[in-house]
Amino acid sequence: MTVLGILLFYFLAAELYVYGFSRNGSLTDYDYILLLGANGDLTSTVTRDRASNAAKAKSRWPHAQLILSGDERRGEVAVYKILLAKEGHTDFLEEGESKNTWDNMQNSRPLMAQTDPRVLIVTSEYHQPRALAMARSLGMKAEAFGEDPRRYKKALLFFIKERFSNLKYFPQMLFHKIF
Template structure:
C-alpha cells in the first residue's frame, strides 16, 4: 500500500509541480523501496563469494538502518506538530519565508503567515517576526512582502518586525533571534508542517529554545517535501551516519 501510494502521489507531484529533479523524489523512493523488498532478496541467494557476500550484507544493513532512521524521523516530525493549546505566552512568533513572486506572497507562504496571525491572536503579548531575504525573481525581501500581507489581514504595524537579510532556514533563525530584545524569550516558529522538525533541529543547534507550529499544504506535495527534508536532515548529521556505516562495515568484515 505504501509503495503504491508513494508512486501515485509522485505522479501527482510531477503533474502539478513540473519535471524538476526534486519533484521525482516520491516516485524514486517508491521504486527503490519496491526493488529493495522484491529484487534485492533474490540477489542475496546468488553465489558471489566472500567479497560479494560482504557487499550484499553491507548494502542490506545500511538500507535497513536508513529506513529505520527515516521512520524515526517521520514519527518525530509528526509528534512535534501535536499541540494541545495555542496559547504559549509567547514573546515572539517567527514566520519563516518561502519565496515571493515579484512582491506577492505565494499560497504556501500565505498559509504560513495566516498560521502566524492565528497564533498571534492566541498570544496577544507576542510580536510577529517576518523572516526572509530577497532572492532571484523577487522585487522585495520576503520579510517585507510578508509584513504587507499581514497588515492587509489587519495586523498592526507595531506587532510586526521585518527580518530581510536571510537566505536559508538557518539564517532565518539566526537573524531573527538577533532582533529579539527580551532575555530568554519564549519563541514560536511557524513554517509549513513538513518543515517544522528540521527547523527545530536547526534552532537547537543555535541554542534557540522554541516550539514549532505548522501550516498545512497539499498532501502530495507534503510527501515529496518530507523526503527532501529527510535528505536535509542527513546532510546536517552526516558525521554520525558515516560512523554508523563504518561500524557496519567493520562488523561484517570481522564476522564473516
C-alpha cells in the same frame, strides 16, 4: 560495515535526531513569533498559509513580537508584510538575509532581546520538525505553530526535500547541541 550500511545509519541518525527534537513541549506563552520564509510570491499557497498562520498566532498571543525572516532578495519579507497588513498586523521586526531555515534561526536570534527567549515558530506542518530541531539545537525554547489547510501540489517533493535537508543539517544541529 559497508558503505550502504554507513549511509543507512547516517540517515536513521538524522531522522531520529530531528524527530527527537521536534515534539511540541509545554510552553504556553511566547516572547516572539518567528515566521519563516517560504520562497514564494503573493500567489504561493504556502506563503499565504504561513502568513495566515502568523496572523492567527499574533491574535492569540498579541504581546509576542512578530519576526519576519526570509530572503528579501526574493521578496519573502515584503510579501509577508503585504499579507499581514491585510490582516491588520504591521508591527514586526524584519530579518531579510536568510537563504534557508538554518539562516532563519541564526539571523533572527540577535533580534531577540531576552537571554532565554520563548519562540513560537510559524511554518508549514511538513517543515515543523526540522525547524524545531534547528531552533532547539541553537538553544531556543521553541514550539511550532501552523497547519496546512490544504494538500499542496508539491507535497511529495516537500517530503523528499525535508529528508535531504535533515541529512544536510544533521551535523550542524548536533554540533551546536553538543558544544
